[in-house]
Structure formats: structure tokens, C-alpha cells
Amino acid sequence: MLTVALQQGINGIVFGSLYVLVALGLTLIYGVLVQINFAHADVVTIGAFAAYFFTFAFGGNYLISIGVALMVGAALGWLVNAAIFAPLRERGSELLPLIATIGVSILLQNAMLLWFGPIPYAFDSPYSNKVIRLWGGTFITLQNLIIVLVSALTIVLLYAFMKFTMMGKALRAVAQDRETAGLMGINPNQLIMLTFVIASALAGMGGAMLGPILVLTPFAGTSVIVKAFAIVIIGGFGNVEGTIIAGLLVGLIESYTTQFVNPGLTDIVVFTLLLLMLALRPTGLIAEKREENV
Amino acid sequence: MRKHSAILCISIAASVALFAAAKAAQAQDKVLKIGGLFAMSGPGSYFGVQDKQGIELAIEQVNKTGVNGYRFEVQYEDSACSPLPATQAAKRVLEQYKPDVVLGEECSDATLAIMPLMEQAKVTLLNAGSSSIKITDPGNPWTFRIMPNEVMQGVDIATNAYKRLNARTAVLLYENTNAGIGNAKVFGDTFKSLGGQILADIGFGRDVNDFTAIATRIAGLGKVDVIPTYTLEGQGLRITQALAQAGVTKGGGGQSIQLGTIWLPFGFEQKAGKAALGYVRIVQFDPTDKRDVVQNFIRSFKAKYNQEPTHINAHAFDQILVIADVVRRGGKDSQSIRDIMATTKGFSGVTGSVEFDKTNQNIKMDTIHYMETLPDLSWKALGWN
Numbered sequence: 001m002l003t004v005a006l007q008q009g010i011n012g013i014v015f016g017s018l019y020v021l022v023a024l025g026l027t028l029i030y031g032v033l034v035q036i037n038f039a040h041a042d043v044v045t046i047g048a049f050a051a052y053f054f055t056f057a058f059g060g061n062y063l064i065s066i067g068v069a070l071m072v073g074a075a076l077g078w079l080v081n082a083a084i085f086a087p088l089r090e091r092g093s094e095l096l097p098l099i100a101t102i103g104v105s106i107l108l109q110n111a112m113l114l115w116f117g118p119i120p121y122a123f124d125s126p127y128s129n130k131v132i133r134l135w136g137g138t139f140i141t142l143q144n145l146i147i148v149l150v151s152a153l154t155i156v157l158l159y160a161f162m163k164f165t166m167m168g169k170a171l172r173a174v175a176q177d178r179e180t181a182g183l184m185g186i187n188p189n190q191l192i193m194l195t196f197v198i199a200s201a202l203a204g205m206g207g208a209m210l211g212p213i214l215v216l217t218p219f220a221g222t223s224v225i226v227k228a229f230a231i232v233i234i235g236g237f238g239n240v241e242g243t244i245i246a247g248l249l250v251g252l253i254e255s256y257t258t259q260f261v262n263p264g265l266t267d268i269v270v271f272t273l274l275l276l277m278l279a280l281r282p283t284g285l286i287a288e289k290r291e292e293n294v
Numbered sequence: 295m296r297k298h299s300a301i302l303c304i305s306i307a308a309s310v311a312l313f314a315a316a317k318a319a320q321a322q323d324k325v326l327k328i329g330g331l332f333a334m335s336g337p338g339s340y341f342g343v344q345d346k347q348g349i350e351l352a353i354e355q356v357n358k359t360g361v362n363g364y365r366f367e368v369q370y371e372d373s374a375c376s377p378l379p380a381t382q383a384a385k386r387v388l389e390q391y392k393p394d395v396v397l398g399e400e401c402s403d404a405t406l407a408i409m410p411l412m413e414q415a416k417v418t419l420l421n422a423g424s425s426s427i428k429i430t431d432p433g434n435p436w437t438f439r440i441m442p443n444e445v446m447q448g449v450d451i452a453t454n455a456y457k458r459l460n461a462r463t464a465v466l467l468y469e470n471t472n473a474g475i476g477n478a479k480v481f482g483d484t485f486k487s488l489g490g491q492i493l494a495d496i497g498f499g500r501d502v503n504d505f506t507a508i509a510t511r512i513a514g515l516g517k518v519d520v521i522p523t524y525t526l527e528g529q530g531l532r533i534t535q536a537l538a539q540a541g542v543t544k545g546g547g548g549q550s551i552q553l554g555t556i557w558l559p560f561g562f563e564q565k566a567g568k569a570a571l572g573y574v575r576i577v578q579f580d581p582t583d584k585r586d587v588v589q590n591f592i593r594s595f596k597a598k599y600n601q602e603p604t605h606i607n608a609h610a611f612d613q614i615l616v617i618a619d620v621v622r623r624g625g626k627d628s629q630s631i632r633d634i635m636a637t638t639k640g641f642s643g644v645t646g647s648v649e650f651d652k653t654n655q656n657i658k659m660d661t662i663h664y665m666e667t668l669p670d671l672s673w674k675a676l677g678w679n
Binding site for chain 1: 333334335337342343470496499502507511513514527528529564566568
């Protein structure tokens, strides 16, 4: 039983790491713009397809395909923000960009349906079937180890960027108070663009690593994004540290619910936690420093 | 005088010929309108794509000569393998297109949702891919099914697992839908009644992506002989791979045999890779079947699409052949199509035979074909039915 419990812990950390990658993008955008981006799921899917085609159509290396997906995600984030969200924000409405994210999501899904078709793609990483035996009969596939390592590295780099660089500090300043940050000489529009680029890059990269796990269709990202929204809320709207903790927590809860309760109840457990959090601690695990939270 | 008579005779003959030709053309202009409710989007959309291929091929062949002066025409709507979009699609097709007969859906929940609408509109619904028993039991007089239902399939699979594979322990894996739950229950009940033991009963939602945790749980259960699995293709692939990675199934060096359903398309093994080794599943169409109707179908399908046909292509093709058979026997509108379809007997299609009982369920079991995945990922027909 101990082996099984340990194994489920490993499984939970692997999937939790992926949740964190996807949810971090959402939380960054929410932190800066106080806006939910419904199109984030589709950037995840496009990242997965970018990695798939790079690997299988062009014979590229899977590890490099993670970088390719990151760049495709970043480019898409820049494009969508420049072409759609930024002009709508300039009109001063908060509702328009929110609705636009739904429109962009539907547009991207249908474009992918047209290009890639509805039949699931078999995206197998060359590392999926390489099993590394660990202690006491537990194991991890090389693919899952890559997921954990890449996610951990990304989280460390993002954390360092936010804490120690001028741009990261400026980004946090915009998140806390956009107007005051603007008065201090920070260009909020540039930083909003940077936020979209970073968030979409993370989503694209997450897609490349989720690809071999997900059922890869034009709607693949949708199944992950609902959990990512829950993680953002549980972690504390816009808080990076909270999102990391919540992501790993949700991954572990899913694994242990599957093992000791019932796999059909994982969503119920996760969303009950979400409701409890909203009722008892609406600011999430770690409250973000915001005017409304003070 | 003789010359005039000859001209008169030629004129009359020409007129008769022209009249006959016009009449024939007019007859050919009679159109039998067929509505097609299939998933074109969402996780079940692979059904819709393949259904459409099979239907288009059959329509092309039928329309070469027409049937009793009828030309077949189809209008498709996306029913998305889900109850709400399916009812919306059904309403659209019934109100706007006014079909004589409707084909679909593949997913049981969607089929169950559209059945009352078809009954209300008094339009025959011909189903080829849904397995839930509720579709024909109690069913309604306007819905026909050519595929064996979940009880027929489940009893057969469980019996074969117990008697031919000597399985004594099983884990049930299924999506939480009418069809998933129903199929798993029938298997479980039959298997237990034969003396087998169900070690775990695991249902999950269609949004589950990672099956590593489920595979780990199964690996911790000890000796599992068979794992009957009821999912759509996407989740099916991930389950098969996760079970192999956890060392549970033969594809991963374990002993368990995964048992699969008609839901999975051909080509599943190639996508799943070595993880699918030893997988035993049922399909509705056996490409090694020597009957002319099967071999002609394979040839014409390859010629049109430059690919191997799947059993989803095949059962969609058969749906049109069943309708053609009904029209040949006098079906011309919703009511007559329903009445004549109910008397179908001895029909032989690509998937097998069709004969409806009083609930409009096809009672012929030769539409179930057992296949086993070999190490080179090809199939071996097991010939169990």
C-alpha cells in the first residue's frame, strides 16, 4: 500500500506541475489586468499541435519542440493582444476584452478543427515509454520526469524574473496599481503586452508537454483549463506562489482521490475545495497585495 | 403513302421513346431525403467524419441507378455526441429539411435525447452505433438499431472472457455515460454470474486526461485477468498506454488483457503502439470476410478515399443499404419506411445480417467480430461468433 501511495504522490506531482504551467499564465494575466482569458486553453492546444507537427511532420527533436511551442505561444499571445485585446482596452471597457477572449477561443478552436480535423492525434513522445524504476517498486516515465524538471525550472526562472529584475518589479507594480505605476514612468501597455507574451509562452510550453498526455484534438486544452481556473482561485487570484502550491495540491488530490476514493469523484473533490475556499478564504491560499484585498 | 406511313411510325416511336425517357428522368427526380445526425465536433467527431465517408460512398453507388425511381440525398447536422447539441441538431433537420428518414447518432446519450423528437415528428431514426439498452428497451416504434445492444455485446464479451480466455478476475473501466455505465454493468453481472470476480469498478468523466493514477490503482490490485474498457478513442488510447506503462497489460509486460468495444475505430492499434499488444476487441466489420458485399465495399472505399475502411465507415454504409432495401420494397415516405423497415429479414450488409425484433433491435449476432492485436500491431480475427 505504501508503494501505491508513493506512486500516486509521484503521479500527482507530475500532473500538478502541468497544471501549474497552465495556471501560471492565467494568474499572470489576471494579476495584471484583472481579466480572465478564456482563450488561454486554445493557446495550450496550439502549443501541443506545434510540438506535434515539429516532431512528426518535420522530424524534429521532442525536447526542441518544447521550445518551438513556447515561441509559437509567445507569438500568438503578442498577435492576439496587439490585434484584438489592446484596441478593445483602449476603448475603456472592461467587458469587451473579456467577451473578446471568448470570441478568440471559439475562433481558434474552429480554425484548428478546419486545419487539423477532429480525429484524435497520437502524440507520443519518444520518452513516454522509457520507465525509470525508483525505490520500492515505484516508477516515473522519462517523459514525466522531463515534465517535472522543465516545470520546476520554468517556475524558478519566472519567480526570479518577477522578484529580481526591473521588468518583473515593474510588472508587479502594474499588477498592484496600474495608475500609480504609470505615474512612476512605467508604460503599462508594454507590460501588459509582456504579460500576454509570457503567459502564452507558458501555455504553449505546457501544451507541448501535455500533448503526449492529452487526447490531442482541437478541443484538448479545454479539459485542462477548467482545473487551471480552479487553481488560480484556490491559490489566490493573481498570486504566483499561491498558484504553484494550489496546482501541486490539485494534482495530488486527484491522484489520491483516484486511489482511495473513486476516480469519478475527482472533480467533485476539487470543486468542493474551490467552493470551500471561496466561502472561507475568498482571497485564496495566498492573498495578492491589491487595493481590494487590503 | 408508304413513305408517309413510315415517317408516321418513326415519329410515333420517337415520341414514345422521348415520353419514356422523360418519365424515367422524372422518376429519377424523386428524392428520398435523409437527415444525418453525427458528431462533427468534440471528442466523438471521429465518428462523424467516418460516418460521412461511408454514407457518401453508399449514396454514390445507390444514385447510379436510383432505387424504385428515387435518388437519395443527405443533409448533415452536427449533433456533437452529446444530448443538448443533438436535440438542437435534430430540431433543425426536422423543421428545415423535413427528411423521410434520419440516421444517427453514434453516442447513446445523444441518440436517447433525439428519439422522442423523431417519434413526435413520426420520422424513422436508423441507428448504427449506439449500444445503450434503453434505445430499444422499451424504445419507441420509430427507432431502429442495426448494432447489437449493450446486453447482447456485454453478455457475449463476458462469456468469451470467462470461457475462452479463462479469465476469473476483471476490472471495469468506463466513461460515466449511459453507454459506458450500461456496458460495464452488463459485463460485470454476466461475469459474476459465471463465477468471475470484479476487483474494481472504475468510472470517470470524459474530461479526464491522465490515466496514470487509475493505472497505478489497477496495478495495486494484484492479478487482473481482463480489463473491459468502454471509452471513446482518445481516452481509450491514453488508458491503453497508461496500463502498459504501469506494467499491467501484455503491452507493458504484464498479464492482463484489455477488452474493447465497437466504439474504437480501426487504426487504434497503430496509434496506441506496442501498448496495444494482446488487446482483444469487437468490431462490426471484418475485412477478411470473403462475402462479395464486403470485398466490393473495401475495393470501392479504397478507390474513393485511398485508405482502408473502418467499421464506422462500414456501419454507415450499411445504414444506406438498409434504407435502399426498404425503398426497393416500397418505402417512399416516413410511415411506409417505418412499416417496411420493421419487416426487414435476411438483409445481408457489410457488417453482417439484419433482422429486427418487435423492439426494432437487430437480433443478428454476426455483426460482432472479435479481433486480437498481434506484436506487429496487425489483427487476427478470432472467429468467436
